[in-house]
Amino acid sequence: MSTESTYQPRRFAVIGAGPVGSVVAAFLAWGGYEVTLCDVIPDLLEPALNPGILIEGVDNLQARVARTTTSVDDLGNDPPDVIFVTVKATALPLIASALESFVDEGRYVISWQNGIDTEQVLAEHLGARAVMRGVVNFGCVPVRPGQVRLAFHHRPHYLQELDPQSRDAAIAIAGVLTECGLDTHHTTAIADMVWRKTVLNACMNPLCAVTGMTMVEIINDPITFDLVDSLIKEGIAVARINEFSLGSNYYPFAINYIKSAGNHKPSMLQDIEAGRRTEIDYINGKIVEYGFQAGVATPYNTMIRGLVKALEPK
Structure with a gap:
């Protein structure tokens, strides 16, 4: 079975500037990708632009995101290729509703969260074809806004599409994450x-x-x-x-x-x-x-x- 993909995402958004979202945003930005970080708390966003998100612990790096916003709706003005949802699962219905207006053909939303059936909440609003589920194997602790301590990082992470038609895209996104240092494998057993x-x-x-x-x-x-x-x-x-x-x-x-x-x-x-x-x-x-x-x-x-x-x- 081929593991190659022709899909080439370049622009990413991360919803949630807590520790998990900060780690994803920092690694993607460090890898040279365009990243927009979104959170309702402005104080969490300011350091991400300057001096950049600082990751310390079992991994050490610092990277600046391209832009920030306090509104999910703002992402619709120039939609990214891929959106990582890293907020608490309790916020999913509201976020999924906001994403409905601009997540269309060729754009993907990834539940990069803890818990069971989080991806199903997104799929109810966006359709299965646009949604993927990740399993994250790192533990992180917030130090201060824009600074996160990685307590452990048990590579690899895992990613799977909900709809088989999005398999090519899931493989490509896993490849991007791996290239950036968040080693991620595509799987068929995400549940x-x-x-x-x-x-x-x-x-x-x-x-x-x-x-x-x-x-x-x-x-x-x-x-x-x-x-x-x-x-x-x-x-x-x-x-x-x-x-x-x-x-x-x-x-x-x-x-x-x-x-x-x-x-x-x-x-x-x-x-x-x-x-x-x-x-x-x-x-x-x-x-x-x-x-x-x-x-x-x-x-x-x-x-x-x-x-x-x-x-x-x-």
């Missing part, structure tokens, strides 16, 4: 990969959010680690009953993976501390949803989702 990652997120992020503990503290405490273990096993059961392939050795892989977690706060804890809505509905909430439709009980995920939702209004 399985999304579940592999989400089960890991579902066992750690909400426990940190509820307890205020870092990831290492959660692992080192035998009581919370027992909860982690139960959440992993429950997530595996739901994935498998719904016929998502995690791999025969997924449980030991998951345990070993989380034991290497860094001593930092995951994004869900950062959201709770900042008074923002979390992505709990697209992580543990989706495990609960898929468990319900398959007749599998999910008491641990139901419990932790409820606790995080109770904290959000505070």
Whole structure:
């Protein structure tokens, strides 16, 4: 099967100037591509133009984007070839609605986010042909606007189109990301990969959010680690009953993976501390949803989702 592509995107936009979006924008700009960074918070955008987004940690680089905007609608004045959506999943319906007016034939939108079924929200508005899904394998922490610390970078990342007619474009975009240093492979199993990652997120992020503990503290405490273990096993059961392939050795892989977690706060804890809505509905909430439709009980995920939702209004 050929992995070559004739599609050649040059102009990109990244919606979301948080740590994940800043990393994508910086790597693309560093690779010589034209990048527009979009966010509703002007203070997050100013450093991206001058002196440029600074990435430190396991990777180190600094790059300036071509332009910034505080409105998704502004992207429609001169639409880019490819748009990365890196904001929290809770903002997807509003963003997808704004993109409808100018995402047309030959333009693509990528859900570069955590959570299950985020790409489906985009496809409901934009059509499957315009939408792709990525699985991101780096962890990043905001230092200040325009500066991000990469805590880990487990290459490669993965990308897949929703519609087979967009396969050529997906291969090309994966090639661009790889060329820029964000090594990305085209895959035909993105749903399985999304579940592999989400089960890991579902066992750690909400426990940190509820307890205020870092990831290492959660692992080192035998009581919370027992909860982690139960959440992993429950997530595996739901994935498998719904016929998502995690791999025969997924449980030991998951345990070993989380034991290497860094001593930092995951994004869900950062959201709770900042008074923002979390992505709990697209992580543990989706495990609960898929468990319900398959007749599998999910008491641990139901419990932790409820606790995080109770904290959000505070």
